[in-house]
Amino acid sequence: MVLTSNSSAKPAHHQKRRPSGGNNDEHYSNEEWKPGLAARVAAVKILSAVLDKKTSLDGMLDAENGNPAYRALSLPDRALVRAIVNSALRHLPRIEAALAMLLDGPLPQGARSLHHVLVVGAAQMLYLDVPDHSAVDLAVEQAHRDPRNKRFVKLVNAILRRLGREKDSVVQAIGEVPVLPDWFYGRLAKIYGKDAANRMAEAQLVPSVIDVTVKSNPDLWAEKLNGTVMPNGSVRLDAFEGSVSALEGFNDGEWWVQDFSASMPVRLMGDLTGKRVADLCAAPGGKTAQLILAGADVTALDQSGNRLKRLRENLNRLKLEAETVEVNMLKFQPEELFDAVLLDAPCSSTGTLRKHPDVCWTKDKQDIAKLAGLQEQMLRHAVTLVKSGGTIVFSNCSLDPSEGERMVAQVLASDPSLERVPTLASDFPGLEIAINADGDLRTTPDMFGGVDGFYAAVLRKR
Structure with a gap:
């Protein structure tokens, strides 16, 4: 799926206005908002809640009771937010390593919001099909609108533009950085060995597949669902996109999703x-x-x-x-x-x-x-x-x-x-x-x- 940063979808009451909801909307000005900005603001809020408050991502992305800034968005922009946040979390150590290469020193104390803005921008540029200029422009705009980050606008612009220019060399340089937090990677390496820990770390970067358990006849359902019968009798759906509930046999209760x-x-x-x-x-x-x-x-x-x-x-x-x-x-x-x-x-x-x-x-x-x-x-x-x-x-x-x-x-x-x-x-x-x-x-x-x-x-x- 190609993710465009200038989605025409708008949150409630039109995207050019400040979106309603969220715990930190007071940080942003009431000026007209560029298309796509509300999605980036929501992504930063959610990333901050995960990293700084240890809040479960599933709860914040719930369509009915999730983060208000997320719920205020249209469905296409919600999909964009999910893609940004998931990519940021999956690749966070590499994103932070990339930013460290481009910064002259560590970010100022108390600049966690700035950190999250840079991570969200870099995640789009490194790992999503978002044009670099759009990711940079919206990160700069977000920093400009937030009094906490307004003094860092030039820094945000310089760092992300440099990332765009030097992307190939940066990607190569960060390729060996384990994509797990130090505490967890170290624990896996001690338990399973470094090679196995590396394999597990890389495995979590691969998009999750959908496995289903069938009531009977896995071979038949593998054929009907364009899937493969696994060694344990599960059926793995191949290259599946769309709604699971729309597939043959779901409404009839012939199978259910189960890893x-x-x-x-x-x-x-x-x-x-x-x-x-x-x-x-x-x-x-x-x-x-x-x-x-x-x-x-x-x-x-x-x-x-x-x-x-x-x-x-x-x-x-x-x-x-x-x-x-x-x-x-x-x-x-x-x-x-x-x-x-x-x-x-x-x-x-x-x-x-x-x-x-x-x-x-x-x-x-x-x-x-x-x-x-x-x-x-x-x-x-x-x-x-x-x-x-x-x-x-x-x-x-x-x-x-x-x-x-x-x-x-x-x-x-x-x-x-x-x-x-x-x-x-x-x-x-x-x-x-x-x-x-x-x-x-x-x-x-x-x-x-x-x-x-x-x-x-x-x-x-x-």
Whole structure:
């Protein structure tokens, strides 16, 4: 998609006026606005919220409850904002390295707004199909309109124009800079090795693909949807653009969107025919649907009423049924124990950077440690919900062993009622690379042409 900086789309009340909404609109003058300026202002606001306030990007880009400056824009300008912010976050260390090459010294203290204006301008010039002159002109205009940055107008103009002139040499010079924050890249390198860390970092730059799980006959649906059957039975859509809901079979409930890796935990559970199974953190319901199709009698739990409502809507479209319970799983005490439980636990989501590039900028080591503690508590409670001989599958989309391998090992070492059930690579042809030495599932973003990083372990209660 070619993104033009002078989009004819206008926010509410016409684009030449200052857009309504936003926490910092008071910084900008009320003079007439150039076409495209409101989108850049929104991009800077959102980038600032992610980097400085650790705010989730998904929430700010929500069409109904997102950032007011974003919601004031037309649909084409919203798409432009998403492209700018996503590109800025994916390439941020390289963009900052490029700007550092062109600056005589660091930016003045307290110039974070100026930093974000320069990053937004550079992201368009380096990584999007926006004409350099338009990106520069609108960055200069934005600086001019903001009293915090007005004295830096000449600097913004000089730096971005120089970036345009020297783009080829700059791109070459920054090509080896890891595209992840230092804390996260260093953690990956220590855990997986530098080469693997580099592969994972580069993998998050590749546009995210769409995988779907089908009720039956993956080969048929791969043909109908112009897709490819993956080794695990998922169907990957090839070169897809447009609305997923417009594709054949969606309204009929024949398939649902689910990442390759996210579909694996249920596939590890074996024969579930006639078994009572609890999905302990069930929304939005992809794994619940898999459990039902595998023949299980499913109870789906979630502590959020809104998320549980979404799960029910998804199951209705798929023409599937499950008992649903709105409850914090840590407080759940069933009248009868289950044959199996699936705990897809909340985590740092560091395996989902292809879809959510803000994660490594809004999370840190302390978040990982805190979440690992919660996951251990949840796993220990999950064990109490199954019968003797029952199965517990623990999973999440974190790349960090603190939230996966190490946490599970700690629980196994301290609970004699539990044993690991190793997954055999021979049972999953084509997926051998994703089965670790202990027989747990471990995917990383550089596998299988791009997937979420995921961990899953199968345990049995003695």
